[in-house]
Amino acid sequence: MPVIEIQRVPGEPKERVQVSDGTIFYDWLCAQSLHDDVDIVINGRKLNEVDELGFPLQSSHNIQIFDQPKSVISDILSPIFKVVSKVFSFLTPKQSASVADSNTKESPNNRLTGQTNVARTYQARPDIFGQVRAYPDLIQQSMFEYINNLKQVTEWMNFGIGKFTVENVRYSESTLGSLAGASYQIYQPGENIPVIYEGFEFDDVDGQELPGPNESADIPIESATANTVVAGVFSGGQISMQIVKQAEFDYFYGLSFPHAVTLVINVSYNTASGPVTTDITVNANLIDAAITNNGSPTTPIDYYTFYFSDLSGSDAETTPSEATINNTTFILNDNQPLVVGPFFAPVDGDQLWVHLNAQLGKKDYANTGIRIWKVDEANNQIPGTMQYFQSGFSAAPKTDNYYLTYKITPAAGRGRYALQFDRLENSNDHSILKLEEIHSVRIRINESHPDDTLVKVSVRATEQATGSRERKYNALITRHTISYSLGTRTVDYTLRRSRSFADAVAHEWLVIGKQPESTIDLYELYSIANSLPNPNLGYFDYTFDDEDISLGSRIETICNVARVIAYWDDGVMTFARDERKEFPSAVFNRANIIADEYKITYDMTMPGGYDGVEVEYVSPTTNKKTYIRYRVTNTGIIEQTAQNPLKVSLSGCRNEYQARDRALLEVNRLFQSRMKMTMKTLADGEYISPGEMIVVADTYDTNQQAGYIVARNENNFDTSEQITFSGDMYVRVTDSLGNSTAKIIAYPRSDTKFGFIAAIPNINLNIFDGYNVQSPSRYVIATTEEMESMRWRVTDKKPNADGTYSITCDEYFDSKIDYNV
Structure with a gap:
């Protein structure tokens, strides 16, 4: 049985459908819930528009179908979608420049300069989260009509996928209500639309003047004469004339029919006083023309045959129907210039x-x-x-x-x-x-569209526009999303307006991406969101407008604005925030590190030679790109443009509070995190994740001492390694689960050098016995300065084929949860 793979959303696993042998592929395809625009690949070859789809399926067929969200709504737009801007002449005496951008991928919501309403044909429908100043996409040609001598223009536009609260509707910077005769109507997903007039302009009509009968000096505009007629028939109120094909008549053969003409022919008929042979002039419509030949295989002769109806004129009325057309005269005149x-x-x-x-x-x-x-x-x-x-x-x-x-x-x-x-x-x-x-x-009656928020805008035209303008309808819109309850640990699928990055992640993953709830750690995600001291730090306001951006990349973009790292952990998408950690997640020393790949690097200057940062975000007031700049000087951090700044474009940020927090984080990182470390660990590396803080004893630093716990007697600890005390020393110990304690002051023992005294809490320890316990609890011990230098932030983790893990870290520093405090 042939198997067909369908991918509906980038990043989503493909559906695999088994179909019976002999099934007609076109019939099966029409029964699926697919968009108008799909890519079909059969046995490695992408089909084009002329390929036949009505073939029977066989087991040898390998078929892949890529169905992506597009910018047009298939049941509103005809597949023959043309963007013609001249109907918008009430705003501009010239054609609109926005048409040139009609195939752009980037939504005007993200462009921030030259924002207009455009028809982004065959692109992804906007997937908006949070609150943005949205310029909706045109989804059909502009429609206009004259009512009481006034031109009323109607636009249908699409804000995007999902439900929105729509506020502050404007044309450019002006409230829409300030335009004469302007009104708008919002249609939420699933809401009934009583009527849609979907208009398509005639491309060849553009202000043609209609001449009066007095403007007839140029008749006939074209004329052709044949001196020999092959055959002529006058019957049933129609005439047909066959002549040998000649160039003079090519003009008439190429006309659109019907076409008003006059023809002069020679006829004979009987009267009471005797036979009459005469030329007559007939007004008629040329309704068809054909080319034939005499059938000769060697020297064929081509013929023109012209057909006429709607015969009129005095000669046509007085000539009897039994008249014979003679083969001597045929003159054809184009009589239709008026x-x-x-x-x-x-x-x-x-x-x-x-x-x-x-x-x-x-x-x-x-x-x-x-x-x-x-x-x-x-x-x-x-x-x-x-x-x-x-x-x-x-x-x-x-x-x-x-x-x-x-x-x-x-x-x-x-x-x-x-x-x-x-x-x-x-x-x-x-x-x-x-x-x-x-x-x-x-005319479309009582339609509804379950996935999109549409807007109908009507505005009165300016009769004599004095400048060139473009469509600039926009509104402040807020997305409605699902959410999650930390108390019940369940997803709340009720849609509510939200700017939360956590709600955006949940909605994009579960609703748009259609992923199972079991594949995402929503509890950790919302725990992070609820721990933020200011809601501004968790806002995400952005438009996804490119179908080529995978689901994972979208989640990464959403999380980045809140200083959150998203990563896979055993098939589950989970999260960690870049902020101060109270305890390390794990302790590493020579017992669980492969020493030959251990490496530490140190930047003598600030990383990359940067001397400051520049964070770009969108101002909610001007809806334009805005910048926050900090510079590192000998006296500290000052708000000033740096000579060589680290540039950060914070996609999804529309508030200064959040942007300033990120700028201060990055500028502090420049001079507080200059060391990088790479290492290869044993299986213990499986239990750490990007964003976590770990402690790693430097194998080559004698003042960073490590080993494992052999025994404990109250606060007396026996160790596997000899300990040399030098000044105030601190120790960290891992429990039976591998979790580390805080750093606790340690003292030497008088009875042995293989041990220390420390007020470690009563934690469960793993004491090696070779049978039940083979992975003992570990310790690291060092001075305060050396202990601080052992802390690292995990930036990357890669599993290796031999069961080890390659870990990349940068120097840990206590980044504040909120730099604006």
Whole structure:
């Protein structure tokens, strides 16, 4: 049976689905809950748009499907999604520059400069956490209509995945309500949307002027003559003319049909007074043209055949239907310079919205006839779908510009339509009628979208824009997330507004990533969050906008802003904060270290040659990049720009308190943590993790003495190694679980050098007996200065194939839990 692998979210394990042999792949694919945009790889080859999907599955097929969150909502947008900015002319007399960025990966929420609303087609929908100033993504073309001579523009936009509290809706820096006729409506996930008008502009319509009948000096615009006719048929109110193919008629063959023409032909018919042979002129619509040949395999002769309907004119009315068309004359004239169009819809729709503009003097009027017909994929007319409408402007009360939107509901139902226009009265310099735009409109009724928060914005247009502007709708939004109860140790799936980094981690891991609860240590995560002395230290305000960022990288980004390290521990994502540790997590000495890979390095200057730090964050007031800078001098740390700063971009930080805390941490680390250490440990290395503080006795330093406990009698301890006391000495001892005590002052014993006296708490000790206990409790003993130098912070841990662990550490220093205190 063939196996199909599906990956729905980056970083998430792939689903493996077994399918029966012979199943049609396309039928199976349509039954899955997948997005419109997927990558399909079959036997190592990625399929493209022309590959056939309707094949039977076999055991030899190796199929992988990559289904990622995209920026468009498939059931709102047509797959034929075009971004056309000229409908936004109420803000700019020129095309909007934002269209050039329509395929950008980066959300305007993160860009911070030149923020606009853009259609990020085929990119990840925004996944926002915390509170951000959001510029929602456009999800369909701008729609407009004229109501009472005023242009009303409607935008549909997507804030992102999830539920949000939406506040302070603005256009650029101005409250949206300050714009005339402006309004907005927020639709939360699952909320019913009564109606959506989804419009698609006709690409070839852009303010064409409709000429009046008086502008007919250029008729005919094109003419062609054939002196020999192969065959002509006059029957059923239609005419067909076949001629030998010649270049003069190529123009007519390439026209869009139907097209208004006149034709001159020679006919013969009988009358009471005798036979008549004469040339007649017929007004008609050219409805089709075809190329055929005489079938000769060696010297084929090509023919043009033209078909005409809607015959009119005095000659057409007086010529009897039994007239014979002679083979002497055929003249074809393009008689349609005064007819504008046809224009063809880019996609199928339920309605056609025709937008007209007239420049009229007082008591002038302007009207147009509108002929529509349904077309197939090749733009050929579908018989029986032709309709005729009239629309326009009655006598103008004053000299002015006038606008209207005429909405047509075709009788033939949803489909692609062609439209043709002809003005019904003469034009002049104070009576000008223009076709401004046409929309093919799909009407969507009572829709809801379970995963996204949408916004509908309507605003009144500026008739004569004086400057070039772009869409800059934005709002202050706060994400609603799940949470976790430390008391009951259960996940609370009720959605509430939150800026907590811990809530962001839980929501991203469990809801977005769909990972099991057993794969994340939420108790430790929320214990860290609850221990923070100020809530500002735990805020995370950021937009994930790139589907290529894995789930693990997203968790790392969220945790970084709160000085938290995320790491895997036996298949579970767990956490530790970069802050002062009361007790070391483990003690290492020569008994559990492989000495030949033990190495300590020391920077004589500050690491990297840095003399300060520069932390970049987002100002909540200006929504722009802001910097906090510190410099290390001979007199201490001062708030000043450094010559060579360590630059830290704090993604997800929108408050100065949190940014200043990070800046002070990093600047203190520069001169308080200059040593690095690498070592290889035995199996004991399994029990330590990044971020923890450990004690390591320097194998080559005689004043850092270590060994294991042989026996205890109250406060008297027997040791495996001889101890040499020098000044005030302190000791740390591990219990039966490997946990270390605090440093406790130690005294020499008068009865032996293999021991010490110390007021160690009554802890359980492991005393080696060779049978039940083979890993004894350890000790390290040194002076205060040497004891402090034995403390290290674990930065990395890698298991080795032989059961050992490679550990990387930097010099530990007591980093404050909150530098702002």
